[in-house]
Amino acid sequence: MHCYKEYHRTHKDFSSIAIDATGKFVRKIVFPDGEKSQYIFLYQIIINFDKNSQSVWQMLSAAHDAETIRLWLVKWVSLGARHPREAVSDGSRVQLNAMSSAFNLTPLKTYIAICFKNLHRHKKTPINTYIRLDAAHFVHSITGWKYFKSVLHPSIKQFYIRCICLLIDCTNLDDFQRILLLILVICNVAHEDSTIDIEGEMISPLGANHNPAPWTSTQSVFSQETSPHLSDTAPSKVNFSPPKNGN
Numbered sequence: 001m002h003c004y005k006e007y008h009r010t011h012k013d014f015s016s017i018a019i020d021a022t023g024k025f026v027r028k029i030v031f032p033d034g035e036k037s038q039y040i041f042l043y044q045i046i047i048n049f050d051k052n053s054q055s056v057w058q059m060l061s062a063a064h065d066a067e068t069i070r071l072w073l074v075k076w077v078s079l080g081a082r083h084p085r086e087a088v089s090d091g092s093r094v095q096l097n098a099m100s101s102a103f104n105l106t107p108l109k110t111y112i113a114i115c116f117k118n119l120h121r122h123k124k125t126p127i128n129t130y131i132r133l134d135a136a137h138f139v140h141s142i143t144g145w146k147y148f149k150s151v152l153h154p155s156i157k158q159f160y161i162r163c164i165c166l167l168i169d170c171t172n173l174d175d176f177q178r179i180l181l182l183i184l185v186i187c188n189v190a191h192e193d194s195t196i197d198i199e200g201e202m203i204s205p206l207g208a209n210h211n212p213a214p215w216t217s218t219q220s221v222f223s224q225e226t227s228p229h230l231s232d233t234a235p236s237k238v239n240f241s242p243p244k245n246g247n
Helices: 002-010 066-078 093-104 108-118 135-143 146-150 154-169 173-188 205-210
Strands: 016-022 041-049 052-061 086-089 130-133 196-198 201-203
Touching: 002 041, 002 052, 016 093, 041 066, 052 066, 066 093, 086 093, 093 108, 093 130, 108 130, 130 135, 135 154, 154 173, 173 196, 173 201, 173 205, 201 205
Parallel strands: 016 086, 086 130
Antiparallel strands: 016 041, 041 052, 196 201
16 A cells, blocks of 8 residues: 555656456365355556556455445545546456446446547546556457458458557547548448548548548557558558458
């Protein structure tokens, strides 16, 4: 607790914790009647303090519901831990619900609605702790989508994964909407030279792929060497347009 308090004191405006769980450290309990317990998970709160990762709060539990995790987090706060500015999870919905309830005193669905409304308001609703998804876990979950297993070329999958990474990196709603629009144009129009009218703007997949903004204004989470910006992935180099039959 002292370690976290010192961390929060020195990183008050950008304090961040990560919450994760693993079941590989503890074996199931075998009861006298031969029955086994549920999987026992080790839950931890991790901080990165002075370039070192430090576990500041732990729990062993065979219950993996949102209420159990919420009570664990509430207990931590009740012992004197200040609310972090950011809490990161691997995407487990029960963890996300528990984090929102414990730190923001609101269900996850309400928290998401507040965040969305804040994007459109000059006067924003205060949020104690921003709930984040770990980008690596999120992207990894997308790579397992069944739709990518039937693609004709690996570059098609790589292209759309990089598109998702660009969306993750967006820092304003206008860029997000523009990138999403261009992605939808590329993936829904069968021929790259076909043109569609979107609110008076004529866009084709070829034009969307060469659109200088906001592709070039958004930093990819991958390195420049492994993931060039979409403006560099021209069809003359790699053909990312859908097959001609639209499948």
